């Protein structure tokens with residue numbers, strides 16, 4: 001990745017692009033929402049389709065010259081239907097948040113009621129946080145995980161639903177390490193006559209590969225992003241039954257978006273094609289095995305994992321028991337000095353602030369793409385603990401950084 005065309009006209013941007021590529025090569029990307037897309041996906045996203053306006057849908061565009069845009073979007077839709085088994089797919093949302101926005105716009109009126117998981121318990125801003133459009137346009141009530149176990153408390157959800165009488169229940173989460181029982185949430189939604197919207201942004205790849213149960217065909221709407229565990233082009237997706245197809249398509253365009261980002265849709269098509277290969281199932285299985293190996297190592301060193309472990313690609317560590325004087329923000333900063341890149345995260349029962357919370361969240365999707373196996377993940381877990389135990393010790397920081405360099409060199413990226 002030379003970026004020679006950029007460099008010919010813009011040294012500053014070329015420097016930043018080379019710098020970012022080198023940063024990804026030379027650090028361990030453990031942010032649970034990130035992955036390393038293939039060169040093919042990146043090439044498609046950087047293609048001439050960035051120039052094309054194609055408002056509308058394949059065969060029904062508002063502009064001429066859409067033959068190739070149609071071809072790419074049809075491929076993305078067809079492959080997504082095969083991956084997730086949905087009757088109807090819309091691949092135009094620019095992001096997971098805009099996918100959620102379109103579903104709300106399609107099915108709810110302003111002032112309607114949404115019941116969703118609280119952000120600090122693993123929910124997402126677009127599920128109704130007051131700082132987000134969803135919290136401003138709709139009346140929002142929130143459910144929580146069981147503070148003792150860290151697992152979803154389905155009975156508590158049913159009680160709140162009974163009392164609140166929501167128009168929609170949102171399931172699917174950003175920092176929840178356990179399998180979700182979609183049927184159970186759907187039964188709660190049915191009992192109060194609410195739509196069930198399952199946001200699988202984080203686990204799209206795990207669901208496609210069958211290593212996490214699928215909400216498709218259970219929830220009324222399934223939303224997600226397309227660049228996390230599924231490792232396709234950046235953006236969002238909506239899946240639903242055929243009966244809601246027109247409402248969803250009209251809500252995406254012209255409801256909340258104009259021209260679709262056709263270059264990103266090309267990246268989705270390419271990435272979905274890659275995910276249809278049998279090797280992707282092995283990848284998804286390794287992502288989960290690696291997360292379990294990482295979590296097991298951290299727990300063996302005495303760290304508290306929310307829910308005690310993981311069934312997915314991520315582990316959520318509550319630092320308050322093992323490292324009461326270390327905030328998640330300080331842990332994130334200390335680890336970044338060594339090239340281990342993850343994020344500070346709120347934990348259930350948070351006692352610090354969202355800007356400097358009590359936990360850290362780590363995911364294994366990107367390292368698994370680089371070929372890390374369970375032994376390597378256990379070593380990464382050991383390195384993380386060495387830093388958490390001595391975040392200000394320069395000698396340890398240097399030793400861990402050296403080992404991170406060796407691990408990166410042993411798992412080359414974008415050669």
Ligand code: DSN
Pocket residue numbers: 032033096124174
């Ligand atoms: N920002 C993403 C995450 O890190 O979970 C979700 O949108």
